[in-house]
Amino acid sequence: MNPTSEQSIQLDTILQLENAPEFNRLHQQFEQFNPLKVLRVDQYEIRHSNVLAWLLDPNENHRLGSFFLRKLLMHLITKQDNEDKIHLFDYLAFSHQALSDVIVHREWYTGNGSIDLLIDIPTLNITLLIENKFHSSESSGQLTRYITHVKDMFPNRNVLPVYLTLSSDLPSHEDYWVLDYGDVLTIIKQELELNRATIADNIYDFLTYYTNLLEERLVENEEADRTALQLYQENTLAIQLLFANANPSKQKQVDLRKATRILKTLDEDTKRHLRIIYNRKRQTIDHIIKVSGNILPQAFETFANELQLNVYSAHSRVPNFVMNEWLPALEQLPRLKRYWLNYALIMWFERKGDKRLKLYVEVGPIPYERRLELLEAIEEKGISFMKSGKQEGKKFTRIYTDTMDVPDWTNANHVHQTMKDLVETDAFRDFHSSMIDVLKEVAENNHVNP
Numbered sequence: 001m002n003p004t005s006e007q008s009i010q011l012d013t014i015l016q017l018e019n020a021p022e023f024n025r026l027h028q029q030f031e032q033f034n035p036l037k038v039l040r041v042d043q044y045e046i047r048h049s050n051v052l053a054w055l056l057d058p059n060e061n062h063r064l065g066s067f068f069l070r071k072l073l074m075h076l077i078t079k080q081d082n083e084d085k086i087h088l089f090d091y092l093a094f095s096h097q098a099l100s101d102v103i104v105h106r107e108w109y110t111g112n113g114s115i116d117l118l119i120d121i122p123t124l125n126i127t128l129l130i131e132n133k134f135h136s137s138e139s140s141g142q143l144t145r146y147i148t149h150v151k152d153m154f155p156n157r158n159v160l161p162v163y164l165t166l167s168s169d170l171p172s173h174e175d176y177w178v179l180d181y182g183d184v185l186t187i188i189k190q191e192l193e194l195n196r197a198t199i200a201d202n203i204y205d206f207l208t209y210y211t212n213l214l215e216e217r218l219v220e221n222e223e224a225d226r227t228a229l230q231l232y233q234e235n236t237l238a239i240q241l242l243f244a245n246a247n248p249s250k251q252k253q254v255d256l257r258k259a260t261r262i263l264k265t266l267d268e269d270t271k272r273h274l275r276i277i278y279n280r281k282r283q284t285i286d287h288i289i290k291v292s293g294n295i296l297p298q299a300f301e302t303f304a305n306e307l308q309l310n311v312y313s314a315h316s317r318v319p320n321f322v323m324n325e326w327l328p329a330l331e332q333l334p335r336l337k338r339y340w341l342n343y344a345l346i347m348w349f350e351r352k353g354d355k356r357l358k359l360y361v362e363v364g365p366i367p368y369e370r371r372l373e374l375l376e377a378i379e380e381k382g383i384s385f386m387k388s389g390k391q392e393g394k395k396f397t398r399i400y401t402d403t404m405d406v407p408d409w410t411n412a413n414h415v416h417q418t419m420k421d422l423v424e425t426d427a428f429r430d431f432h433s434s435m436i437d438v439l440k441e442v443a444e445n446n447h448v449n450p
Contacts, residue, residue: 010262011270013238014277020235023284026227030283036209045134049106049116051210052132052184056119057104062203064191066099069119071187072179073128076160080398081168081178083386089126089158097123110149113142118150120157127157133165134181137353143173166217167317169353170403185214225316228291237262243289245271246278255293291316296351299415306420311341320348323432329439332446333374334366344374345435349419351406357415358403359422361431365395375399377442381434400431 017023041047058066073094077086105118117130129150131143147161163171168180188211192204199207232239240259244251251260263271278285300319304312312321322330322343333344340346344366352358363374375390378399389397402422408414422428 007262007265007270010237010241013235014241014274017231017235017238018277018281020231022227023231023235026224026231026287027281027284029224030287032212034209034212036213041210041213045116045132046107048134049132052130053104053106053117055188056102056117058099058102063200064203066102067191068187069099069102069121070094071190072183075183075187076162076177076179079178079183080386080396081170083388085175085177089160090124093124099123110146112145113139115146115150120154125156125158127154127159129159129161130179131161131163131171131176133163133169137169138163138172143171143176147173147175167350167352170356181214182218185211185218225291228288232288232292239285239288239292242274242278242281242285245274246282293410295410295412295415296349299412299419300349302412302416303419307423311343313341315348318348318350320346322347323435325432325436326439329443332443334370336364336366339364344370345439349422351409352403355405355409356403357406357418357422358401359419359428360398361400363389363397363399368392373445374438374442377438378435381438383431383434383438400428402428 041051054060054062055064055068056072058069073091076082077089077091077094099121101122103120105120106116108115108118115129116132117128119128119130121128127150129146131138131146143161143163147159150159150161161173161176162179163169163173163176164179164181164184166181168178168182170178188207192199192207192211196204237259240256241262244256244259245263250256251263266274294316297314297316297319300312300314304314304319304321308324309321310324310327313319320340322341322345326345327343330343330345336342336344340348344364345361346364347359347361350358350360363371363378365371366374372390372392375385375397378385379390383399385397385399388394389399402425404418404422406415406418423432
C-alpha cells in the first residue's frame with residue numbers, strides 16, 4: 001500500500017535523517033570493530049566478571065603475573081571513598097608481597113545467591129569479596145548475606161568486601177569498600193602503556209579491545225553528545241518513529257505517543273522497512289534516544305540560571321560549578337589546568353544508583369603550601385574532612401557531601417528541585433557561609449584584597 005500524502009511527509013523525515021552528515025559521522029563512531037561487542041561482552045555482567053577473574057589470577061595465561069591484583073588493591077587503599085577503612089589492613093604489604101598463591105573463585109555459591117568473585121590471598125591473609133554491579137543494582141540483604149558467609153567460611157582471614165560499579169555507587173552495607181570500572185580502566189591502560197614491549201600481541205590486542213569497550217561506557221564524549229542532542233532536536237519524529245517501531249514495549253512512554261499514533265496508521269510492509277533501517281543504525285539511534293532522555297544537564301541548566309551562576313559546566317554526567325560568592329577569593333588562589341573549571345574549589349552533582357543525587361565539594365591539587373593553608377583554615381571553621389586530606393602529595397580532598405533521593409528521575413522538575421534542596425539545607429547554608437569567611441581570610445593572609 002502506498003503511503004498517503006501526510007504519511008509521505010512523515011516518512012520523508014527518516015530519509016533526511018539518513019542523509020544528514022552529522023548522523024553518519026556519529027554512526028561511524030559506533031561501527032568500529034570490536035570482537036568483544038560482537039560477543040556481547042558489554043551486555044552481560046557475568047562476562048565482565050569472567051574477564052576480571054582472568055586478570056586477577058596471577059597464574060592465568062595472560063602472563064602478566066600479579067599486576068592487576070596488586071594495582072586493584074592499591075587503588076582500593078588510595079581511593080578517597082575508602083579512607084576511613086584503610087587502617088584495617090597492613091596495606092604497605094600490598095605493594096611488594098609475592099601473590100603467587102592466590103586462588104580465584106567465580107560464582108561462589110553461598111546457599112542464598114552467588115558471590116561474583118572471591119579471591120583468597122594467603123600471603124596477605126586476605127579474602128577479597130567482589131560484588132560486581134556493571135548493570136544491575138544490589139538486592140535486599142544481599143551484601144550482608146555475602147559478607148557474613150565469607151567470614152564464616154574464612155574465619156582466619158581478614159575479609160575485604162568490595163562493591164564494584166560503573167560510577168562508584170555507594171553500597172548499603174557500610175563495611176564494603178568502593179571501586180568502579182574507571183579504576184579498572186586506569187589499571188589496564190597503565191599496564192598497556194608502560195609494558196607494551198613485554199606483553200604478548202594477542203593479550204595486548206584483547207586488553208585494548210576491552211579498554212575500548214569500557215571507555216565507550218565511561219568516558220564522556222561531550223562533543224558526540226552535543227551532536228546527538230542536536231540530531232534529536234532536528235529530527236525528533238524520524239528518530240522516535242524508528243525507535244518506537246522497533247521497541248513496542250517503550251511505546252507507552254509520553255515522549256513517544258505521537259510516533260506511536262503514526263505507527264498505527266502504517267501498513268506492515270512500511271513497518272518492516274523501518275525495522276530494517278533501525279537495525280542497521282541501532283546503536284546510533286539508541287544513543288541519541290539515551291542522550292535526549294538524560295535530564296541531569298537539562299535540570300542543571302535550570303538550576304544554574306536560577307542561581308545566576310557565573311562559572312559552571314552542564315556536563316552530561318557530573319554538572320559542576322563554583323558558587324558566585326567564592327569567586328573573588330578563588331581568583332587569587334593558584335589556577336589549575338585540566339581540573340574541572342580550573343579553580344581550587346569545585347562543586348558537582350552526580351547521580352548515584354537508581355534514586356539518589358549527590359552533591360560534592362572538593363579542594364583540588366593547588367601547590368601544597370597554599371593547599372595546606374586553605375585546609376587548615378577550613379578545619380578551624382569546624383568543617384570536618386578526612387585527616388589524610390592534609391598530607392603532602394594528596395591531590396583531592398572532599399570537604400562536603402550530601403545526598404537526597406529524587407522522586408522521579410524521568411522528570412526534570414524533580415531533579416532540578418532536588419538540586420535546589422541540596423543547596424538550601426541548613427547544613428549547606430552554614431557550610432557556604434563558613435567557606436566565604438575562609439576564602440576571604442586566606443586571601444587577606446596572602447596580602448590580597450579579594
